[in-house]
Amino acid sequence: MIGILILFLIQCVAIGVCSVFGWTDIHPDLVTIQMIGFTSILLIYIFAKKTNNKLMFGLLTMGYAARVGIMFIDIYGSSLFTILHSGDDTERFYIRSVEYYEGNYSHFTTYYPYIIKDIYEIFGKNRLIAQYVNILCWVGVVFVVLAACKLFHVKEKCVIFIMAYLALLPNYICISSILLRESIMIFLDTWGFYLCLKWMKKKLFISLIMAFVVTFPAIILHSASIGLWIGFALIYAFWDVGTQRFAFQAKTIFVLLLGIAAIILLNFSSYRNLIMAYLPTNLSIESITSKEFAAGDSDYLMNIQVNNGVELIFWTIIRMFFFVFSPLPGSTTSLKYIFAFIVDSVPTAVIIFLTIKDAYYNKKGKYVFAAYAVCLIVIGIFAWGVSNAGTAMRHRSLIVGVFAIAYCMANEKKLIPVKIVDETKAAEE
Known part of the structure; x- marks a missing residue:
């Protein structure tokens, strides 16, 4: 483990030096490929440590390798093969992020190009690293689900099955490998729901608060994720942590009224477009x-x-x-x-x-x-x-x-x- 940490620190120092001397702008792909290589060694080591089963380790490694391969095909082989979901939206995100990075465009569209632009600030104008971040978000989902398996003492065969589902589902492989915001949102939504569960099972109120906090960026990226906030509020309103069951309680009416009031106030506030941009302003048929x-x-x-x-x-x-x-x-x-x-x-x-x-x-x-x-x-x-x-x-x-x-x-x-x-x-x- 110490050797892996030293390897990771060397990588960080190397990227820092490249950034200081401007090499991330001159040879961005070269710097990123070496970073992906170091990170891959680290992740495969962590997969081996996190799994006690060779089949599960193989599934996670295959899922990771498939995503890295799809990412390279999408960037360097798109003229020969089009990846599912890659096209107009991914290219629009890339073009807009470059314009933001170069200061040639100021009109707001969505927050995702700004995230990509911030990545460019560190690694140079490099699409490869922006898409690799989405792969790392898939890794984050895997670790969160493994934590949920530990929290609920899930049987090993069921853990293997759900890891196969997350690692090899073709639609998810594509989404988490190309330049789309969904991969970041999947990670944040999964993490947020896991934190809500920790409150339900372990009675840790801070976990419920953090569930709202970590899903906030997902809502900014796409307001439909506000459904998680509504879900968390309803769970809090009806879940009795003492008896570990759903029940109508004294707090239920208060929470429901508070939630309705918050939605109404938010709908008429200056923050509406930040959180509810995709939702209708007036609820009618x-x-x-x-x-x-x-x-x-x-x-x-x-x-x-x-x-x-x-x-x-x-x-x-x-x-x-x-x-x-x-x-x-x-x-x-x-x-x-x-x-x-x-x-x-x-x-x-x-x-x-x-x-x-x-x-x-x-x-x-x-x-x-x-x-x-x-x-x-x-x-x-x-x-x-x-x-x-x-x-x-x-x-x-x-x-x-x-x-x-x-x-x-x-x-x-x-x-x-x-x-x-x-x-x-x-x-x-």
Whole structure:
């Protein structure tokens, strides 16, 4: 371990020297590749230490290697092969970040290009390092989910299964390897939900406060993540840490009223565009359902007419289903989306089914309910904001870490208390 730390310190010093002498601007890719090499050695060592199983170690190493490979293909081989989700948005983020870095553009679009620009300030104008940060965010999700497995004493075979899900899910591999903000948001959302769980299970109120804090940057990047805040508030309102169950309490009404007041005040404050930019200013049937979409090759449920509250509830449920499982068979004839159904929609359905089944069998429904309540709020926000399978695949990945933790909670071991036997009495008997 000391050798790894020394290696890491040498790397930091080398990057610092390169930055001082301006070499990060002259040879940015060269500096970054050596940094990725050092970091990879460190991460593989940590994978080996964090896992007691060779299969789990192999899965994490494969997941990491696949992401690094996809990253290099996306940057250096895009003319030969286009990575899923890479295209207009990734190029727009890159161009805007360069303009911010060079001081040639001042108009605000989203915060993600500013994050990339800040990375350039350290490592030079280097797209490679910006995308590698997204891979490190996947590593962060893995460590958070492993921590959740430890918190809930999850069986080893279930830990291996969920690591395979996080490491090899093709949609997640692509999203965490290219220049998109989703990978950062997935990490923050997963970490925030884990902290909320620590409060539920360990009664650490500071963990609940930190859950709100760590998810704040995710909300700034995309306001739909405010669904996690709403979920955390509802969990706090109804969860009794003493009895470890959901119940209507004295604080419930106070928290609910306080939450409603906060949303109303925020909606009319100068900070609205910071936190609620993607949400309608006035909650009405028309404001929720009237978003216009550019036609594509994997659209679903376009031009739906909603005239009353009952129809709104009905179509919201249908749209939530499509958001979670699109592309669905029959909705598109494109081979790439049929493939996407097999490698993303099906695994999503499997993980949800297994979680609900195991939660019922192991009597862990209260924790899984908390996870799925948060997921359903986020999905509900996206339900009317997305009408394209490709976009749905991108945005539903925001809760892939919460799905993973929910599966872990459903498979918590039942710890058998150790009875202390009086050996003298036992011998007499």
